[in-house]
Amino acid sequence: MYLVAAHHFTDAARIRGAVALTGGVADAQTALWWHGMVEDPPLPTTISAPTKRHRSPRYLAPLEIHRRDLLADDIEVVRGLSVTRRPLTLLDCVGVRSDATTLMDRSLQTAEVTVSSLTGALDRNAGRRGMAEARRVVEVVESDTESEAECEFADLMRAEGISGWETQLPIGRYRADFTWPEENLVVEVDGWAFHKDAVRFQRDHDKRNDFARRGLTVLAFTWHDVVNDPVGTVEAVVAVLRERRGAAS
Structure with missing residues (x-):
């Protein structure tokens, strides 16, 4: 394999050469x-290289080779290169990238992938490494992700020993997902943006503005925040609670 002297060894050239x-x-x-x-x-x-090719080639850039035989439904040619289609690509990244579910959510919003295309890729690749975790994520997508996110948040608060909160407390004409009444703190927890239409988005926007006008501090977290960054989620809540409790003492 050769690279013409007039061409630079770009990232695209590196990937083309590896394939x-x-x-x-x-x-x-x-x-x-x-x-x-x-x-x-x-x-x-x-x-992804065919299983019949057992020899690992030497290459002048780092390679990570996954030995598996892919079906035609999971492969496409993009700009002259054979790549996995978007659904399988996203599933492969679950458990590998911390932002994999956020990227999946964004792709569902833009209709670059669909839930059925994700489940189809899962079924074709069932039993392969990493697919069990990917399946759990797709099951969340198919469910009420907002309720799932609220359950995850409540479990996180209990696990960290954070108390003093109430759920679905009426405030004006709305109910807050989580409220610390003594500290005037409200936490709103969202599911995947893929599930939210324009009407729900506007209602949540109006609800949080109403809480803010009443002098409440409002923190908002998504499913991705709670599941992929539990430490950051806890730290954000604890920071407000410490500030409020310190001021009251």
Whole structure:
């Protein structure tokens, strides 16, 4: 394999070379970048190579080779390169990237993928490494993600020993998801944006503005915040509680 002297060894050239060398398909984080779903090119280059090719080739850039035989429904050609389709690409990144579910949510919003395309890719690749965790995520997508997020948040507060909160407390004409009455703190927990239509978005916006006008501090978290960044979620709540409790003492 040669690179013409007039051409630079760009990230795209590195990935093209890896696919050609292995006879495989760009997958996971490499496919994510090739599809334009993230800005930063990945290292190592991730490739799905046929199981019959047992030899690991030497290459001048780091390679991560996944030995698996993909079906045609999970492969497409983008700008002349064979890559995994978006549904399988996103599923492959669950458990690998902390923002995988956020990227999946965004792709569902823009209709670049659908729930049925995700379940189809899951079924075709059932039993493969990482698919059990990906299946749990898709099951969340198919459910009431807002209720799921509220349950996750409540479990997180209990696990951290944070008390003093009430659920669904009436405030004016609304009910707050979580309220610390003594500290004038309200926490609103959202599901996946994919599930929220314009009417629900406006209602949540009006609800939080109403709470703020009443002098309440409002923190808002999504399912992704609670599940993927529990430490950050807890720290945000604790910071307000400490401030309020310190001021009252």
